[in-house]
Amino acid sequence: MPDQGDATGRTGGSTGGVRSTPPAAVRIEGLWKRFGEQVAVAGIDLEIPAGRFIGLVGPNGAGKTTTLSMVTGLLRPDMGRVFVAGHDVWADPVEVKSRIGVLPEGLRLFERLSGRELLGYMGRLRGLPGEETDKRATQLLEVLDLAGSQHKLVVDYSTGMRKKIGLAAALLHNPEVLFLDEPFEGVDPVSAQTIRGVLERYTASGATVVFSSHVMELVESLCDWVAVMAGGHIRAAGPLADVRGDAPSLQNAFLELVGAQDRAAGDSLDWLGGGR
Numbered sequence: 001m002p003d004q005g006d007a008t009g010r011t012g013g014s015t016g017g018v019r020s021t022p023p024a025a026v027r028i029e030g031l032w033k034r035f036g037e038q039v040a041v042a043g044i045d046l047e048i049p050a051g052r053f054i055g056l057v058g059p060n061g062a063g064k065t066t067t068l069s070m071v072t073g074l075l076r077p078d079m080g081r082v083f084v085a086g087h088d089v090w091a092d093p094v095e096v097k098s099r100i101g102v103l104p105e106g107l108r109l110f111e112r113l114s115g116r117e118l119l120g121y122m123g124r125l126r127g128l129p130g131e132e133t134d135k136r137a138t139q140l141l142e143v144l145d146l147a148g149s150q151h152k153l154v155v156d157y158s159t160g161m162r163k164k165i166g167l168a169a170a171l172l173h174n175p176e177v178l179f180l181d182e183p184f185e186g187v188d189p190v191s192a193q194t195i196r197g198v199l200e201r202y203t204a205s206g207a208t209v210v211f212s213s214h215v216m217e218l219v220e221s222l223c224d225w226v227a228v229m230a231g232g233h234i235r236a237a238g239p240l241a242d243v244r245g246d247a248p249s250l251q252n253a254f255l256e257l258v259g260a261q262d263r264a265a266g267d268s269l270d271w272l273g274g275g276r
């Protein structure tokens with residue numbers, strides 16, 4: 001297990017010793033977003049602690065992607081403010097963007113670059129010296145099992161390979177906070193295990209990962225802190241054990257929190273299956 005502190009001065013977790021409390025990785029204040037009549041995010045307040053593996057969970061249409069888009073500076077809120085590592089996302093976007101990495105939903109990449117070229121380009125955008133970019137790119141490609149495909153064009157990558165090169169691009173500048181929207185969707189178990197290993201190593205050094213998912217087992221096994229969203233509101237947030245409470249699993253707690261526990265499988269589908 002790597003040391004909890006590193007050269008960037010990050011501290012990890014809350015184990016032992018006298019340590020100053022790190023500022024929240026993300027602080028959200030009164031955040032609203034409406035699309036026409038549809039309220040996607042209904043005035044949420046949330047403080048996400050630093051140095052943790054955070055899961056943002058919620059049913060389809062809960063407002064997760066809209067929230068992450070506003071938090072990462074991709075979508076302007078109608079109202080409210082967001083701070084990342086103490087910096088206002090909309091007042092100080094350059095400072096914030098230098099501290100975050102993002103793997104968005106519906107990832108768009110430069111398709112006509114090879115994986116290696118894509119990382120070289122991202123390194124230049126991030127202002128890294130060429131040699132440092134090369135070194136980091138080589139290591140990321142190796143760890144993510146992309147070294148053999150590094151000269152292939154991104155357009156020819158599979159879904160899992162695209163997620164992995166997107167993750168490499170998001171990690172290249174060693175961000176303080178990494179935002180991932182459904183990072184495991186469409187990813188096979190081997191690649192998922194690889195991604196998981198990289199993320200665990202990254203959070204162990206004191207960095208923060210915020211990721212959205214519908215897969216409760218995954219969230220339960222990876223995250224130590226969760227926020228549950230439904231209907232544009234935060235229904236619960238806190239350490240995993242607190243949110244789970246007395247429920248046998250996060251899945252049960254989640255269904256109860258979003259009010260789906262008693263939803264029938266569909267008496268109205270009495271025509272479905274059998275007796276053709």
Ligand SMILES: Nc1ncnc2c1ncn2[C@@H]1O[C@H](COP(=O)(O)OP(=O)(O)OP(=O)(O)O)[C@@H](O)[C@H]1O
Binds near residue numbers: 035040062063064066
């Ligand atoms: N660009 C848009 N225009 C109109 N409505 C939108 C837009 N983006 C999101 N919405 C609506 O806002 C609500 C929240 O959507 P959002 O994509 O944030 O949910 P989500 O929790 O990420 O869902 P999923 O898990 O299905 O991806 C939904 O009702 C959605 O239809």
